[in-house]
Amino acid sequence: MIATGNDEFSQTLAERIGQFIIDADANSARTMQKAIGPSEVGEPCERQLAYKILDWPESNDARDPIAAIIGTGFHLWIGERFEARNEALGGTRYKVETRVTVRDSPIETARLTGSADLYDRLIRANLDWKLVGASSHDKYRRQGPGEKYRIQAHLYGLGQENAGEHVDRVVIVFIARYHELKVHVWSEAYNRQIALDALARLDRIRDQVMALDPESHPERWQQFAIPEKPNCRFCAYLKPGSSDLSQGCPGVQSSNPGASLQALIA
Numbered sequence: 001m002i003a004t005g006n007d008e009f010s011q012t013l014a015e016r017i018g019q020f021i022i023d024a025d026a027n028s029a030r031t032m033q034k035a036i037g038p039s040e041v042g043e044p045c046e047r048q049l050a051y052k053i054l055d056w057p058e059s060n061d062a063r064d065p066i067a068a069i070i071g072t073g074f075h076l077w078i079g080e081r082f083e084a085r086n087e088a089l090g091g092t093r094y095k096v097e098t099r100v101t102v103r104d105s106p107i108e109t110a111r112l113t114g115s116a117d118l119y120d121r122l123i124r125a126n127l128d129w130k131l132v133g134a135s136s137h138d139k140y141r142r143q144g145p146g147e148k149y150r151i152q153a154h155l156y157g158l159g160q161e162n163a164g165e166h167v168d169r170v171v172i173v174f175i176a177r178y179h180e181l182k183v184h185v186w187s188e189a190y191n192r193q194i195a196l197d198a199l200a201r202l203d204r205i206r207d208q209v210m211a212l213d214p215e216s217h218p219e220r221w222q223q224f225a226i227p228e229k230p231n232c233r234f235c236a237y238l239k240p241g242s243s244d245l246s247q248g249c250p251g252v253q254s255s256n257p258g259a260s261l262q263a264l265i266a
């Protein structure tokens, strides 16, 4: 958080408002969500998923919530607009912010549900809104959505299919947080196998968590694979400098070879 004011009163007020936003977000449904959701299944870092599977205490208190808060606000706004448009069109074309079951199971930890942003029955497509920074918007336009978002898109496709819809395409709509409207659409044909493979990977990691039992054997945290370039900055379990993975992960910083080495040997 950066809080500034033009005098002492304003400075104090800025700090209090900033802290109010941080505290309110920490108690929001989005932040309190414990179960793994479709947005997390494709996470490339298996160590991060292992922490999440065990509902491990989060160690990264430096994460700034504002991007997610703005994203939530945009989802609410555009959801209302599509609800109104749906009504005007007779009420059957769009499904807005619907709960979908990606995989049902009597075993609670194997069940996967989520909230799908928009399904359009006319084009038989599931759409996912992503509000991103301007530089990320450019990156997604040039390089595509990356595996994590791609897997999420197909998991929602499977959820819509399980809800009885005929899904042809999965779509991600990238909108930049920028002073002018920038919209980039990525889409591809829905492929159920991409979703099933992602679920099988998650099951394998969950089995590994049970077999290794890092809760009782903290040294085994290191056995969970981390990718070559993990996205540590936004990881809830980042703890820079940590040499005890049960307290948090030191992460990998490509600009700091020492930190990279530390993460690899931790």
Ligand code: SF4
Residues within 6 Å of the ligand: 045, 046, 047, 048, 226, 230, 231, 232, 233, 235, 236, 237, 238, 239, 249, 250, 251, 252, 263
């Ligand atoms: S800090 Fe980085 S390496 Fe460690 S669990 Fe998180 S994403 Fe993986």
